[in-house]
Amino acid sequence: MNPPVATPFFFYLLAATMILGGILVITRKNAVHSAMALITTLLAQAGLYLMLYAPFVAGVQIILYAGGIMVLFLFVIMLISIERADKERQFNKQWLVGIVAAGGLGGLFIAVYTTTTKGKILFPEGLTTYGETQNTQAIAALLFDRSAGQYMFAFEIASLLLLVAIIGAVVMAKKRI
Amino acid sequence: MHGFIQYIQSYLDSDKTPGGAGNIFWATVYILLVFAGLSVAVIAMNWLERKILAHMQVRLGPMRVGPHGLLQPIADAIKLLLKEDIIPAEADALVFWVAPFIVVLAAFTVFVVVPFGPTHAITDMNIGILFMLGVSSLSVLGIVTAGWASNSHYPLIGALRSSAQMVSYEVAMGLAVVSVILMTSLSSEGGTLSMIGIVQAQQAQGEWFIFKFFPLGLVGFFIFAIAMVAETNRAPFDLPEAESELTAGFHTEYSGFRWSLFFLAEYSAMIAVSSIAVTLWLGGWLRPFPNALTGPTWDLVFSLFPGITFLFLAAICFYNTARMPKHPLFRVQTMGLAGFGVVLALIGLILFIHGVRVRVQDIYWFTAKVGAFMYLYIWYRGTFPRYRFDQLMKVGWKVLLPTGLVLLILTALVGMRTELWAELQGVWRP
Amino acid sequence: MDAMLHISTLHYLVLGAALFLLGVIGVLTRRNVVIVLMSIELILNAVNLNLVAFSRYWQGIHGPKALHGQVFAIFVITDAAAEAAVGLGILIAFFRNKETVNMDEVNLLKW
Numbered sequence: 001m002n003p004p005v006a007t008p009f010f011f012y013l014l015a016a017t018m019i020l021g022g023i024l025v026i027t028r029k030n031a032v033h034s035a036m037a038l039i040t041t042l043l044a045q046a047g048l049y050l051m052l053y054a055p056f057v058a059g060v061q062i063i064l065y066a067g068g069i070m071v072l073f074l075f076v077i078m079l080i081s082i083e084r085a086d087k088e089r090q091f092n093k094q095w096l097v098g099i100v101a102a103g104g105l106g107g108l109f110i111a112v113y114t115t116t117t118k119g120k121i122l123f124p125e126g127l128t129t130y131g132e133t134q135n136t137q138a139i140a141a142l143l144f145d146r147s148a149g150q151y152m153f154a155f156e157i158a159s160l161l162l163l164v165a166i167i168g169a170v171v172m173a174k175k176r177i
Numbered sequence: 178m179h180g181f182i183q184y185i186q187s188y189l190d191s192d193k194t195p196g197g198a199g200n201i202f203w204a205t206v207y208i209l210l211v212f213a214g215l216s217v218a219v220i221a222m223n224w225l226e227r228k229i230l231a232h233m234q235v236r237l238g239p240m241r242v243g244p245h246g247l248l249q250p251i252a253d254a255i256k257l258l259l260k261e262d263i264i265p266a267e268a269d270a271l272v273f274w275v276a277p278f279i280v281v282l283a284a285f286t287v288f289v290v291v292p293f294g295p296t297h298a299i300t301d302m303n304i305g306i307l308f309m310l311g312v313s314s315l316s317v318l319g320i321v322t323a324g325w326a327s328n329s330h331y332p333l334i335g336a337l338r339s340s341a342q343m344v345s346y347e348v349a350m351g352l353a354v355v356s357v358i359l360m361t362s363l364s365s366e367g368g369t370l371s372m373i374g375i376v377q378a379q380q381a382q383g384e385w386f387i388f389k390f391f392p393l394g395l396v397g398f399f400i401f402a403i404a405m406v407a408e409t410n411r412a413p414f415d416l417p418e419a420e421s422e423l424t425a426g427f428h429t430e431y432s433g434f435r436w437s438l439f440f441l442a443e444y445s446a447m448i449a450v451s452s453i454a455v456t457l458w459l460g461g462w463l464r465p466f467p468n469a470l471t472g473p474t475w476d477l478v479f480s481l482f483p484g485i486t487f488l489f490l491a492a493i494c495f496y497n498t499a500r501m502p503k504h505p506l507f508r509v510q511t512m513g514l515a516g517f518g519v520v521l522a523l524i525g526l527i528l529f530i531h532g533v534r535v536r537v538q539d540i541y542w543f544t545a546k547v548g549a550f551m552y553l554y555i556w557y558r559g560t561f562p563r564y565r566f567d568q569l570m571k572v573g574w575k576v577l578l579p580t581g582l583v584l585l586i587l588t589a590l591v592g593m594r595t596e597l598w599a600e601l602q603g604v605w606r607p
Numbered sequence: 608m609d610a611m612l613h614i615s616t617l618h619y620l621v622l623g624a625a626l627f628l629l630g631v632i633g634v635l636t637r638r639n640v641v642i643v644l645m646s647i648e649l650i651l652n653a654v655n656l657n658l659v660a661f662s663r664y665w666q667g668i669h670g671p672k673a674l675h676g677q678v679f680a681i682f683v684i685t686d687a688a689a690e691a692a693v694g695l696g697i698l699i700a701f702f703r704n705k706e707t708v709n710m711d712e713v714n715l716l717k718w
Contacts, residue, residue, distance in 0.1 A: 008612045015622050022626055022649055026633035031641045032272060032325060038645050039318060045652055052619070052663050057677050059307035064684050067314035069648065069691045071340065074321045076695045077641055078333070080702045091636050092711050098635030102628055109624040113617065123616035123664060135303050136370050138672045151678050158685050165689030172696030
């Protein structure tokens with residue numbers, strides 16, 4: 001079992017990439033630039049999943065999110081792109097109220113994460129290093145195994161949800177029903 | 178210093194890939210080797226494509242630049258590097274600059290998990306095949322942004338068509354791949370997504386997956402072989418980048434070095450999806466008949482193949498040297514070709530040495546199978562007419578996708594037939 | 608300094624909270640509908656990061672097969688895909704009626 005290499009360096013690098021990408025998503029005028037910043041954020045998130053020894057979720061993130069949802073976003077941005085959107089106002093009239101509300105939420109987060117019980121902060125321990133060689137098999141056991149699996153019903157409901165979403169998207173975007 | 182040498186040598190007698198053993202030095206060496214190998218392969222593909230297409234069309238192809246055009250790719254590379262770098266006036270400069278790099282990154286990162294041998298991969302991820310499919314789907318993003326950033330309608334239409342085509346055929350590829358993963362679950366270690374695990378499952382089950390549950394493996398292989406040609410935008414599915422249709426599609430406005438990046442990414446993607454096909458269906462690095470023809474004599478016979486291949490190529494070089502015109506102007510070319518033949522013969526002789534033979538075998542068989550796929554790609558380009566775009570989408574959604582679904586269900590049923598039969602008997606005899 | 612170097616679950620939770628805040632600011636302050644949808648994707652990603660970090664913590668307590676957080680994260684990603692598809696379909700229908708992508712110009716019901 002080989003120990004992880006240079007964990008703090010990679011964590012801070014990926015975290016900085018994600019935060020920078022997030023800031024670029026919400027501040028760019030051009031929607032395509034926002035989309036590319038979001039792609040960077042999603043790929044950095046896949047890297048963080050790999051650091052958390054969750055390779056299957058990282059693979060699903062790359063295929064579905066970065067390779068599927070973002071392609072959908074880019075298609076729609078290009079189909080409805082109008083040049084005058086770049087030159088209008090970017091932030092709406094209630095931006096100050098929005099920032100105050102988000103600041104309140106941030107204060108709540110800070111209050112929760114800096115509470116100490118008996119002098120110890122929340123979740124102080126390091127993360128255990130189980131290997132990831134059986135990760136896919138363990139997730140499959142939770143989903144599909146007859147004796148140990150708990151999420152078969154949720155799986156079927158998720159597939160029904162996807163069917164409804166496909167039909168809904170097609171009906172919404174058609175010109176004539 | 179001694180600790181460093183210890184660190185380098187500690188990997189040499191382990192039985193895992195450098196990523197699995199956690200050895201950064203050897204992982205970097207493997208990455209550089211794969212990178213260099215890919216560059217040589219792309220250059221060779223450029224020359225081979227032009228010569229083979231030409232010979233299929235009963236003409237000679239490039240003959241001037243080196244002996245039989247062998248230096249043509251180098252001349253092409255120099256021309257592309259020296260060309261003027263044009264950016265269209267209203268184009269978005271940042272996105273225009275970034276788009277080729279996304280495509281190249283996606284095409285090269287895929288090779289991290291490609292297995293050239295049981296320990297000859299950069300790393301062996303638990304999700305190997307999922308990673309390869311996912312990262313190769315990132316190249317769609319590069320194509321879409323390249324088409325949009327050029328700010329002109331031919332590239333935009335070409336990019337949208339190309340990305341629609343790639344996304345459609347990814348679904349068919351995914352279904353064919355899932356049917357193979359089902360087959361790996363029949364071996365004793367259980368199912369696995371890792372590339373090395375899939376080849377080891379083929380070795381344990383004693384047959385390549387293309388022949389398993391005949392004809393299900395074969396149908397899966399054909400679905401993947403068609404989908405991978407469409408995925409890499411190659412003939413006969415190359416409408417988005419054909420010169421007579423859309424004036425080169427999404428890379429119309431790219432010139433010089435940026436165009437060569439797209440071209441590099443296209444050939445690397447071809448080699449990558451061929452590696453997937455070879456690993457999943459054709460047994461990866463296993464030599465032909467690994468279980469039927471065993472024994473030390475057969476091992477010896479099959480291990481002589483790398484050396485014999487290079488000696489055969491050297492013999493072709495010497496034959497063509499003898500056929501060169503005996504004019505004094507051709508003296509440099511004749512000597513060049515003879516020198517190339519001598520180099521190939523030397524490599525062939527080195528490959529007969531026992532130590533080298535044992536190590537190179539797996540890499541040779543893998544590369545030979547991928548090379549056969551490259552020849553198939555060039556053959557398709559020279560033979561088939563181009564699909565129209567609506568025919569292309571029809572084939573992707575109405576032919577390959579239903580076939581893939583039926584194949585998946587049939588593979589699952591046939592693979593579980595003994596368990597299903599036991600279930601049915603349990604039901605009918607209460 | 609040592610607390611900064613030793614990466615624990617709390618580091619991932621704080622990062623998830625920061626991304627959540629950025630997504631909330633994006634949803635509340637931008638006019639362009641596509642960017643609001645992308646901010647919603649940021650929020651969903653922050654939630655996923657929390658789930659996977661907690662799954663790691665739970666795995667440390669309950670053994671190597673207790674990956675409930677990761678399964679939940681996969682379901683959230685599936686959900687996000689469905690929601691993005693329907694949201695963009697609505698956006699296309701909305702754009703076809705009124706030639707704009709700004710949210711505050713859809714105010715016909717406003718009195």
